[in-house]
Amino acid sequence: MDEDLLLDLEELGGDDDFDELQDVKEEDATTFGNDGEQGMGGMDGVEYAAGDVDELHSTAKLTSSKLYKDVLEKIAQFGGKERNPGQNFGPVEEDPEYRLIVSSNNLTAEIDNEILIVYKFLRDHYAPRFVELESLVVHPLDYARIVSVVGNEMDVATVDARIKAFLPTPIVMSVTIAVSQNKGRPLSDTELATVMSSCSMILELDASKRKIQEYVESRMNFIAPNLSILLGSNLAAKLMGVAGGLKSLSVIPACNIIILGKTAKMNMGLSSATDNKNEGLVYQHEMIATIPQEFKRKAARVLSAKVCLAARMDHNRASPDGSHGVKLREDVQEKITQSQRPPPGKSVKALPIPDEGPKKRRAGKKFRAEKDRTKQSDISKAANRMSFGVAEEEIGYESGSTRGLGLFKAETGKVRAAPADTRQKVGMAKKHQKNWGSQSGAMSGLASSVAFTPVKGIELENPEAAAMRAQASAGKYFSTATFKRPADPEIGSGRPKKTVKTEP
Incomplete structure (x- = not known):
């Protein structure tokens, strides 16, 4: 029942849609002949009793429709005539063959649908004889050809010889094994006639479809x-x-x-990640x-x-x-x-040719101020210089990366500061300078040597006494005086030393 539902829901798109249902290779469907009567070779000289086929014709009505007969009749009429390229003039819609081509294309889709309907009818009526065949051969045309040549045949050798002409070897082997193990019952004459009529209708529809396609292809070069x-x-x-x-x-x-x-x-519950929708x-x-x-x-x-x-x-x-x-x-x-x-690979571009001409020299107040802000300091200049034959002092041993100081160690240690601009210095006007006078080195008259002590009360003290005491205490150990060399008695007397000459 599940397979019947899937086949009814399958959208028609030609024989390529049927090939998706096969579990065999894609080229299996191309091994058949071009004419629709190839699979009927096993029916030559065999006459079946006229069965009740009213059920078949009530199910499949396309072959008896007026559209089907008119299209095939017109194709036979126009197909035998050669078309002259000079006839291609005027609107394309007024061309009689154009309307026939459009009708033929629409009829092709209906033929595909009719083949599926008849195939379902054939499969249901042939199941009592060979129910395993529908799982081995899922292509409607292959199924109809096999049923038409096998029929009620029970001999494995006969079945193998008949289906080998139009089926690939893997399918022939699987069908032969299934026939040998088949337990189905033989069909009656009425049932067999209905089955054979279904096979004939499927093959007839397929032949009509190919005939329509050949005609349309032959006229497309003109339309x-x-x-x-x-x-x-x-x-x-x-x-x-x-x-x-x-x-x-x-x-x-x-x-x-x-x-x-x-x-x-069809939504079969499988992954749709790779579906090309x-x-x-x-x-x-x-x-x-x-x-x-x-x-x-x-x-x-x-x-x-x-x-x-x-x-x-x-x-x-x-x-x-x-x-x-x-x-x-x-x-x-x-x-x-x-x-x-x-994509093209990365191209290695050569460096541009340097400009050999004179550089543009800029000047002006703003440009000089910009250069002064970014110029090298004196400390940096001294660090980049070294004395010949003298080892420079290095720093940074703790961090593992040392840096030489060059001549910077000989500097005073003062950081260079920007010189003060005397023009912007805030000063006193000249007319007020005479009122303030000049600062003198004389001691202020308010200074006093009177000291208040808790013992003696008011005491007069020498202002220089504290400095003298500090000098006396520091003169013992921290004195800068040096030892005096004792004078030579002879030298110290101021008289030159006498020399005695002896005769040899």
Whole structure:
């Protein structure tokens, strides 16, 4: 029941949507023949009893509809005629084959839906005979071909020989093993006739779909030559069918063309981190399908913009020879190639040629003041100088990084201060200086030598006595006097020393 629900909810998009249901390789579906009657080879010369197929025709009504018959009849009528390029004039909507192409594209989607409906009907009616087959082969066309050649056959060798012609080896082996272990009952003649009618209808619908696609592709070069060259006839026909015609496609903006024909994903409770939700038919183009995933989004935007331009030109019958489509395709290929190129490496630039001319010398009060604020101090100049043959003093042993002081150790230790500007010095006016007089070195008349003591009361004291006592106490140990060398009696007398000469 779960599989039936999933198949009913699956949105149709061609045979590619069916391939997603397979657990085998993608190329398995391409091993079949081009004609829809290939899988019916095992039915040649076999006549089944006419069963009750009213239930089938009441379920699948497309093959008996007027639209289906009219489209196939007109395709057979126009398909046998060769179209002259000189007939491409006037509005494209008035072309009778254009209206047929639009109807054919719409019919293709209905055929896909009808195939799924008939496949579900066939699977339910063939389950009593071979219930395991629906889990081994999930593609509707493959399932119909296998059922049409197997039928009620119970012989493993016969089944293996019949299905080997159109199925890959892995599926043939799995089906053969399942047939050998099958415990289903044989179908009655009425049930078998209904099953075979379902198989015939599926294969007939598939053949009609391929016939419609071949006709549309053959006429796209005349209806939309630029769009066909840009996308290819098959993809251009699908895109035009989804949009509802060339006129509808020409008025759709490029940002919406990129999602035309996208497949709705089923919510199966799995992770959707890797789902490409907004990928339409444009992503099926060979130029986008063959590039890495990180470049596909940008390439699809470029291609969608060119599709919009090509559709407008084809709708106005401009460039009927397709030359504009060739130019658009080359532009898309060039932009996709450029987007995949690595970024340019860093170029090592050479230093600019120095200016050998004389430097501009600036002057002025503000410039000199700026230079004075940033000029080197005298302490820094002295630290950068050394005396020849004399070791300089170093500091910074505690921090592990020493620095030489140069000639700075010989300085006085005073920090250079900015000289005072005498012009800005606040002084006394000359007319007031005579009133204040000049300071003299005489002692003030208010000074006194009278001392008040608790013992003697008032006592007169010599002002210089304290200084004399301090000098006497310091003169014993801290005296700066030196020892006097005793005078030589002879030298001290002031008379020269006598010398005695002896005769040899």
